[in-house]
Amino acid sequence: MQIKQLEALVNVIDFGSFSKAAEATYLSQPTISSHIRTLEREVGTKLVIRSTKEIYPSHAGKVLYEYAKEILNLRERALIELKHETSSISGTLQIGVTEFPSECFLPEFISKFSEKHEELTFKITNYSNDGILDAILENGVEIGILESNVEKRNITLELIADVKYVFITPDNSSYIRMQNEETELVELLKNSRFILSQDGSVLYQNLMRYISSIGLDRRDLNIIASMQNVRGIIEAVKNGLGISLVPAQYLTGQDGILIFGESNDSKYLNRNLYLAYHSNKPLSPAAEVFAQELKKNTLRINPVRQRIFNPFAYSSVSIC
Numbered sequence: 001m002q003i004k005q006l007e008a009l010v011n012v013i014d015f016g017s018f019s020k021a022a023e024a025t026y027l028s029q030p031t032i033s034s035h036i037r038t039l040e041r042e043v044g045t046k047l048v049i050r051s052t053k054e055i056y057p058s059h060a061g062k063v064l065y066e067y068a069k070e071i072l073n074l075r076e077r078a079l080i081e082l083k084h085e086t087s088s089i090s091g092t093l094q095i096g097v098t099e100f101p102s103e104c105f106l107p108e109f110i111s112k113f114s115e116k117h118e119e120l121t122f123k124i125t126n127y128s129n130d131g132i133l134d135a136i137l138e139n140g141v142e143i144g145i146l147e148s149n150v151e152k153r154n155i156t157l158e159l160i161a162d163v164k165y166v167f168i169t170p171d172n173s174s175y176i177r178m179q180n181e182e183t184e185l186v187e188l189l190k191n192s193r194f195i196l197s198q199d200g201s202v203l204y205q206n207l208m209r210y211i212s213s214i215g216l217d218r219r220d221l222n223i224i225a226s227m228q229n230v231r232g233i234i235e236a237v238k239n240g241l242g243i244s245l246v247p248a249q250y251l252t253g254q255d256g257i258l259i260f261g262e263s264n265d266s267k268y269l270n271r272n273l274y275l276a277y278h279s280n281k282p283l284s285p286a287a288e289v290f291a292q293e294l295k296k297n298t299l300r301i302n303p304v305r306q307r308i309f310n311p312f313a314y315s316s317v318s319i320c
Contacts, residue, residue: 193242
């Protein structure tokens with residue numbers, strides 16, 4: 001098996017077309033067909049099924065396709081690693097993020113990262129979860145950091161951290177009593193004014209999923225305000241406007257705020273943070289180094305959980 005043959009197989013399956021695979025690799029269509037036939041002779045079975053309407057992989061083709069992607073990715077990583085040894089990291093790295101990572105940890109990480117790579121600049125754009133995946137596929141950004149593990153063709157997701165959502169209330173006698181009485185969240189939501197996050201945001205989507213899971217919908221919330229910025233929501237809660245749902249990582253204490261739901265094990269209040277990138281396109285040297293540093297030094301789940309992501313270990317509130 002040769003690299004060109006494996007590239008041909010991957011591209012034919014990805015594009016569902018011999019002609020498009022040829023265009024992607026700057027080869028002729030007969031050459032692509034020849035690579036596939038050679039592979040099929042070597043493994044002794046059909047890898048690609050050709051019908052009048054479509055082209056799709058056989059079972060053996062699917063198996064070899066997965067191995068071929070691993071081999072091609074490993075080859076690209078080896079080449080990139082060699083480039084790292086002989087060249088500096090420069091240019092502009094385009095990153096897509098949801099609101100939480102863009103506000104809570106990414107600025108600090110990038111500040112430290114840029115000290116080692118002074119020639120690299122960054123373009124950071126906020127998207128929804130789906131927006132990040134679309135931007136990667138459309139070459140709008142090279143890597144993304146998001147709060148969704150929804151599978152999408154040609155996107156690789158790597159788990160990098162936990163995100164915990166909690167309900168916060170003003171620190172007053174009414175909510176202190178509810179906390180002491182261990183009031184259920186459904187009752188808290190029914191009997192409180194609610195500050196809603198922006199429609200369509202990750203935070204809004206998680207809230208809607210959670211209240212649906214406990215038998216409520218948006219009409220059951222007594223919405224007093226809708227706000228775009230999580231920091232603004234927290235300040236509004238501190239000042240008694242209402243209650244809300246926020247990522248616990250925005251909080252480093254409880255002065256002026258009471259926290260409900262920290263022990264709730266609902267999958268909608270316990271989310272994960274993912275690094276996303278294109279499965280079939282090698283990362284640039286800058287993106288590769290950035291991703292490796294991100295996973296190695298900042299967001300490994302076990303070391304970080306206590307150092308950064310435990311908001312209940314402090315006595316006063318600050319934001320991020």
